[in-house]
Amino acid sequence: MKKIAGIFAVLIAVAAVTTLIEPNFLSSNNIRNIARWTGMYGIMTIGMTFVIITGGIDLSVGAIVGLTGTLLPMFLTQSHPPLPVGAAIIILLAISALIGLVHGLLITRLRLQPFVVTLCGLFAYRGLARYISGDATQGFGNGYQGLRYLASGSILSIPAPFILLIIIAILAAIFLNRSIYGLYLRALGNNEQAARYSGINTGRMIIAAYMISAVLAGWAGMLFALDLNSVQPSSMGSFFELYAIAGAVLGGCSLRGGSGSIIGVIIGTAIVRVLYNSINILGIATQLEYTVIGIVLLLGVMADEVIKRFSAARLRVREGLSGRKKTV
């Protein structure tokens, strides 16, 4: 809880500084815009969180965004006869799930390293998206306005993707904190051997994590496509896996596995989005975007480490004072 308060303070601080320099930051349009993007990136980052909790990493997220983002408009506008909307979405979610399943099987059964497996995926799905589309820009034209409402519309002036994020976040938080599977996932992320020795099917839980990551990335990819309406297969979603990792780490996930909270990850994602937005409206050269995000991420991780050490030292002192009573 303390951790979440800490990163929330960072979010408020970045927003406050930006507002002081450029009050337009707080305009309802700008806030809505940030919320919309936080929604889409957040959905993807929640998927990554599951994988990071297992102690793994999913580098293929951006490529999956590219693949589903390219294929959704193609399915809807270029197939004859055009696929029904529901069928297109279900097929793409199924493809994503299959990708996650393959990642999970390679990692658990063949014991390949997650970094390597998903790195191969990063290359493979990007190439596939480019080949299938012939590298041509994809879009929905003027059609599918109703469907595009999912990404660009608002309900009660809250952007639809943000509402979707909240729904997915609630489900993810329940899964992680209240279900037996969440307990298993955190247990194996901290100590896979002990979890296995406790009778937990760790392989199945790891596979599930990669499937959740891939499906949420696939879904986010479709939302990005619906929002942009102009998808470049060669660049759609590139680097997004790194945004997702950055959001998760800022949100308090340890890459060693075992810990992570959904609310933290959403705030982490929001910080990255607010930074991006601040750079734009403050007139900082957009070329510096990555540099700023990199520095903020580094500062965040450093602060976290320092605080952790400080509180551990304090705990030791306390234990030392009352140690005789506690340890028998």
Add this chain to the structure above:
Amino acid sequence: MEPSVAKLQNNAQPIMEVSGISKRFPGVVALDKVKLKLYPTEILAVIGENGAGKSTLMKILGGIISPDNGSILLNGREAVLVSSAAATRAGIALIHQELNLAENLTVAENVFLGREFRRGGLPGLIDQGRIYRETGKILHRLAAPFSENTLVGQLSIGQRQLVEIARALAINSRILILDEPTSSLSRPETVRLFAVLRELRAAGVSIIYVSHRLGEVEEIADRVLVLRDGCNSGELQAGEINRKQMVKLMVGRDVQQFYHHRNHTTDKVVLEVEGLVTRQGRQKINFKVRAGEIVGLAGLVGSGRTRLARTLFGIDKPNAGAIRIAGKRVTINCPREAVAAGMALVPEDRKLQGLILEMTVEENIVLAAIRQYQIFKLIHRRRKRAAARQMIDRLRIRTPGPDQQTQYLSGGNQQKVVLSKWLCLKPMVLILDEPTRGVDVLAKEEIYRLMEEMTREGIAVLMISSEMQEVLAVADRVLVMHEGGIAGELAGNQLTEESIMSLATGSRA
């Protein structure tokens, strides 16, 4: 054995003289005023039960740990072995139980690792030619069946041991310490190693040979030093070295009954193991454990006890055999299936295998049994908390509360958390691997009492223990393992420290 050597000792000055060495670890005295003399050109065997202090003493001589008190004289001069580098400079080479070699480097690169010959000119350049030439010479001397160009990863354990010895020779070590060198060697490899050791002795090297294989000690040692409970227990000169004498010095202590155990054994067989062959053993293992019975699994380190436990629990695959639980044949391929079949394992390494240290006491307690506290896969938090509280009270786990992280508990309380994890599930068979290792005396007794409580409820208990007193005090029946098989079964009056020891060292025909 060889009179010339024995005679030499009488008038020679010891090359190493250790006196008054003591070492305390939290909660235990590992060594208490130990003395040891090593003469030039002899093979001194150091023997003792598990935990007698052999390895600690060798680590001190190898400069890996420092003693609390005592002195070490080398050639009559005081030596301070503050690090393994210092020991190496003093001419002492310690060859560990676990070999420390880089598998992806060649034999020659390993032999000279960290002390490569430099070439003039650019800094950091290694004189490859010289390293390979020198290694070749040493390997020739050792009659090694491999070349200096071989990758260490391709060598057998016995061959790797030769590489370690070559490493020691490359720096002209005068004292070679081998800690359980034959524990993973085949008989022909052992014979070859002994030939090498005799050769080195002839060339003027003094050797300390740590082992619990008494037959091999008889074969190779010129003199034997026996440790017991961290103290010198006695010494045997050439001519007195035989199994009976060694076993007598290794055990012979008053066994004090510190815990009175009641037997709750019933007639009902719960665990039945038939013809089980573990991955490392060749012998078939057969035994039964009845409801309410505590069967002790005794044996020396490396005798295959942990392997047997791991095989029963589905962590390692057996080569053959059948397991029956409550009369029903079960196939177990992974821990999950073992748990489903009614088994539970308190593993050897509590922190690595038993607990999730970063998680809370409550989460650890309910981890295995969480399905009992769920509704539609969602955790019923009140029932979970109630179960944790019940276990904390019943086992008297000393923790500020259920939400304390397990890593801040003491060893004994951590072990109780592991036990309660399984008690929530009410298993039929409980396997305990060194349940009181690193646990203080008070918690030990509590754990014993708990085991008795479980047997009263009809749980069949299989307990691995290296502590003689524990086995004698707690077990209703003892199986003694030796080299991957069961060497014998002891109960009632036959159950003595001596009888366990002689079975464990393979003495009894």
